[in-house]
Amino acid sequence: MSRLYRSxxxxxxxxxxxxxxxxxxxxxxxxxxxIYLVLFAHQHLYVVNLADPPSVPGLGNKVPDxxxxxxxxxxxxxxxxxIAPQESNMTAPRIIFAVPMPWPLKDDLAKxxxxxxxxxxxxxxxxxxxVVSQQQIERFPPDQQLGERHSQIKDYLHSVPMVRADGLKGxxxxxxxxxxxxxxxxxxxxxxxxWFVKADLDTFVAVENMRAFLSFISxxxxxxxxxxxxxxxxxxxxxxNSGTCYxxxxxxxxxxxxxxxxIEPSRExxxxxxxxxxxxxxxxxxxxxxxxxxxxxxxxxxxxxxxFLTFRPKDHLFAMxxxxxxEKTWFWLMKDTSKQLLDCCSNYPISFHNFKSHPxxxxxxxxxxxxxxxxxxxxxxxxxxxxxxxxxxxxxxxxTGEPPSPIDDNLNIKTAPxxxxxxxxxxxxxxxxxxxxKTQECFCELPEQIPHLGDNVVVxxxxxxxxxxxxxxxxxxxKCLVTCGSDYERLGDEKPRYITCPDGALLYPEPLTCxxxxxxxxxxxLKEKVASLGDxxxxxxxxxxxxxxxxxxxxxxxxxxxxxxxxxxxxxxxQCAPCKKWTLTLKxxxxxxxxxxxxxxxxxxxxxxxxxxxxxxxxxxxxxxxxKWNQGQQLLLKVKGGKMITPLSCGNQVINIEKTTSEARKCx
Numbered sequence: 010m011s012r013l014y015r016s017x018x019x020x021x022x023x024x025x026x027x028x029x030x031x032x033x034x035x036x037x038x039x040x041x042x043x044i045y046l047v048l049f050a051h052q053h054l055y056v057v058n059l060a061d062p063p064s065v066p067g068l069g070n071k072v073p074d075x076x077x078x079x080x081x082x083x084x085x086x087x088x089x090x091x092i093a094p095q096e097s098n099m100t101a102p103r104i105i106f107a108v109p110m111p112w113p114l115k116d117d118l119a120k121x122x123x124x125x126x127x128x129x130x131x132x133x134x135x136x137x138x139x140v141v142s143q144q145q146i147e148r149f150p151p152d153q154q155l156g157e158r159h160s161q162i163k164d165y166l167h168s169v170p171m172v173r174a175d176g177l178k179g180x181x182x183x184x185x186x187x188x189x190x191x192x193x194x195x196x197x198x199x200x201x202x203x204w205f206v207k208a209d210l211d212t213f214v215a216v217e218n219m220r221a222f223l224s225f226i227s228x229x230x231x232x233x234x235x236x237x238x239x240x241x242x243x244x245x246x247x248x249x250n251s252g253t254c255y256x257x258x259x260x261x262x263x264x265x266x267x268x269x270x271x272i273e274p275s276r277e278x279x280x281x282x283x284x285x286x287x288x289x290x291x292x293x294x295x296x297x298x299x300x301x302x303x304x305x306x307x308x309x310x311x312x313x314x315x316x317f318l319t320f321r322p323k324d325h326l327f328a329m330x331x332x333x334x335x336e337k338t339w340f341w342l343m344k345d346t347s348k349q350l351l352d353c354c355s356n357y358p359i360s361f362h363n364f365k366s367h368p369x370x371x372x373x374x375x376x377x378x379x380x381x382x383x384x385x386x387x388x389x390x391x392x393x394x395x396x397x398x399x400x401x402x403x404x405x406x407x408x409t410g411e412p413p414s415p416i417d418d419n420l421n422i423k424t425a426p427x428x429x430x431x432x433x434x435x436x437x438x439x440x441x442x443x444x445x446x447k448t449q450e451c452f453c454e455l456p457e458q459i460p461h462l463g464d465n466v467v468v469x470x471x472x473x474x475x476x477x478x479x480x481x482x483x484x485x486x487x488k489c490l491v492t493c494g495s496d497y498e499r500l501g502d503e504k505p506r507y508i509t510c511p512d513g514a515l516l517y518p519e520p521l522t523c524x525x526x527x528x529x530x531x532x533x534x535l536k537e538k539v540a541s542l543g544d545x546x547x548x549x550x551x552x553x554x555x556x557x558x559x560x561x562x563x564x565x566x567x568x569x570x571x572x573x574x575x576x577x578x579x580x581x582x583x584q585c586a587p588c589k590k591w592t593l594t595l596k597x598x599x600x601x602x603x604x605x606x607x608x609x610x611x612x613x614x615x616x617x618x619x620x621x622x623x624x625x626x627x628x629x630x631x632x633x634x635x636x637k638w639n640q641g642q643q644l645l646l647k648v649k650g651g652k653m654i655t656p657l658s659c660g661n662q663v664i665n666i667e668k669t670t671s672e673a674r675k676c677x
Contacts, residue, residue: 101217101220101224102204102220102223102228103201103202104135104205104206104216105134105136105137105198105204105206106134106137106207106214107138107187107190107194107205107207107208108126108137108138108139108208109140109186109187109207109209110123110139110140111141113145113149113154119210120155122210122364123139123162123210126210127162130214130215131165133217134216135201136198136201138165138167138193138194140167140187140193141167141169141186142168142186143168143170143171144170144652145168146168147567147568147570148566148568149568150569151166153677167190167193169189170189172274172631173185182286182287183252183290184293184294185284187294188293188297191205191262191266191294192266192270193461195263195266196266196460196461196515197461197517199259199263199266199516200516202259203223203258204223204228204256204257204258205256205257205259205262206219206254206256207255208253208360209252209254211364212254212361212364213360213361213362214254215357215358215360217388217389217392218316218396219360221357221389221392221393221396222234222359222396222398222399224393225399225402226399226402227258228259229259230258231260231301232257232258232260232303232306233256233261233303234250234308235250235251235255235305235308235317236251236254236255236308236315236318236319237250237308238250238251239344239408239413240342241280242412243413245280245425245429246299246421246422246430247280247292247295247429248304248305248405248420249291249294249295249296249305250291250295250317251317251362252291252294253317253319253360254360255291255294261298263514264301264302265294265297265303266514266515267301267441267444268282268297268300268301268434268441269282269297270454270514271438272284272297273626274631275633275634280296281293281296281428281429282296282297300433300434300435301434301445302431302435302445304405304406304420305406306399306406307399307400307401307404307405307406307407309355309400310356310357310397310400311397311400312355313407314348314353315348315353315354315355316355316357316358316359316360317360318353318354318358318362319363321361321362321363321364325350326350326353329350329353330349331349344408346409356395357392357395357396357397405420419432440452443513444513445513447485447513449484449485451510451513452482452483452510453482453510453515454480454481455476455477455481455482455483455489455508456480456628457479458628459479459491459508462518462521463521463523464523464571465494465496465525466491466493466494466520467491467492467493468481468491469490469491470489471490471507474487476489485512486510486511487509487510488508488510489507489508490505490506490507491506491507491518491521493521493523496526497523497524498523498524498526499522499523499524500522501522506518506519506521524553525571525572532546532548532572535553539555539584539585542558542561542585543559544556544557544561545558546572553571554571554572555570555571555572555584555585556569557585558585559676560587560588561585561676562585562586562611562612562676563584563615564613564615564650565612565616565652566611566612566613566616566648568676568677585613586613587613587614587673588611588612588674589611589616589671589672589673590609590610590672591609591610591611591618592607593609593610593618593668594606594668594669595608595657595666596664596665596667597658597663597664597665599658599661599662602657605646605655605657608654608655610654616648616649617648617649617650618647618648618649618654619647619649619666620645620646620647620657620664620665620666621644621645622643623642623643624641624643625641625642631645631656634659635659638659638661640660640661641660643656643657643659643660644657644659644660646666
């Protein structure tokens, strides 16, 4: 979520909105909100007349012009091949929620809010996926961070490997976390639900309202619902849904996974589908969807009111007023400004956001439980009888007035470069176009490093298929066996597990549990050795792990790591040592950039460093930018034998580590 959406302050006069007595009257407001919802939730809603939807936007298909607002009061039945009759679809759609979050949680208030999320709207999900940094999880183990709350949260945590730092000092990097999170959800869970939602930790979702809204729509077509914003349309040919809460159909998730399989790194903050530092999550999601021909879908109700709200109820109902001359601010641009204050919102709202109390920026946990009571106690069947179906089925977003400049039939600003046009990426990548359309020319590419399946897992051939290998390609309907590596043994059930290509995108099985074949006596000897130093060896399903004691860490700064095993012998690689904070001074033979002139790293007394060279745009290159300067190598600063610390310059010079100093640091 962009910083732009943290508060509604920019929507008012001179960028400020004053909430008089907001905290003093919180109890009164809760009562007013309850009365508002009770009175209006049962109100009769008109059903708009929906025309037959056009063809799905994509390569060679034109997206129709944005529809004019339907006439309020038209009660004719909603029809069309993509909309289900109200009486025929009473099975509630399944929804998976993906929530990116920082790790570790900074205090008990953040932990309480997470529990509130899990126990209120998160409890209605088919699956709740809390997306966190793998590096941070390894560095700050959940059982040590959460204490007694660990049992309530551990099953929801899903870690993804990140190149950039995650945290308050290192930047939030929500986009990097979220695109990897979407890949994980698509690769593992896309057949477990029909709809997939990204929400923030301080978002509240009225899940039964969301289910009822989605029950009218076919998931076989690409949809992208949310609170649509237009302020980047003219500058970047980008209309996107606010990252506070947006919804993808299964087909949209499949296409997004295909696009993300070819995402390229970038040094710069762009509005293209790339992995760059500081990138805003919500417009970049829209940019990737734009590449595969998916615009933001119309999510307004039949009266033109918002179902997805970017702020709290009291903000929209009592504070979000459009002052004269403010109609073209980021929030109100190309929206119906008559829909404000008490006339702002749908009678069946789907989401609210920004549940942080003022003046302290902490989570307003109590608000979650109030909203759960008011918005989530009615049954799905009851809500579905009252809610109006989505208008403009199959059509993209609606807007008030004229677009910012002339547009073509596919909603592209005519001055936009071709690489920003809907579906242009598919034209440049015909193999990906084949996968989007599920033709025989489609081949799913196996990654060189197999994700999601646990450590020490390899791909094995099936039925003499020579393409079942890292970097190989398999066609639609083909599969490859996954198994443990040669130095490891599989635990648990022996049922074969396969990576498949069912629909143009890879699908991964449940993770395997592989345990090293280290000699038992070697492990026992290691346990005795490390115990005398305050460390311990833990036997887990995935093998033995070493856990460092208070004030000690592994060479890469982690507190927990796998016991290194090679040919059945314990190695001396993963040993704990006193925690150290390292400061490195680097110097290049041609130039020295301020971003890496001095580098700090939290490691141990055993940490060693090295500058390495990798091929530009390879899997080991997090930047992929050196080709612009005709350079084939990227220089990286790494922990010797371990992870990357930071990218440096291209390989047209030598970078030396001039000086290293260390000092003791605290580490629990």
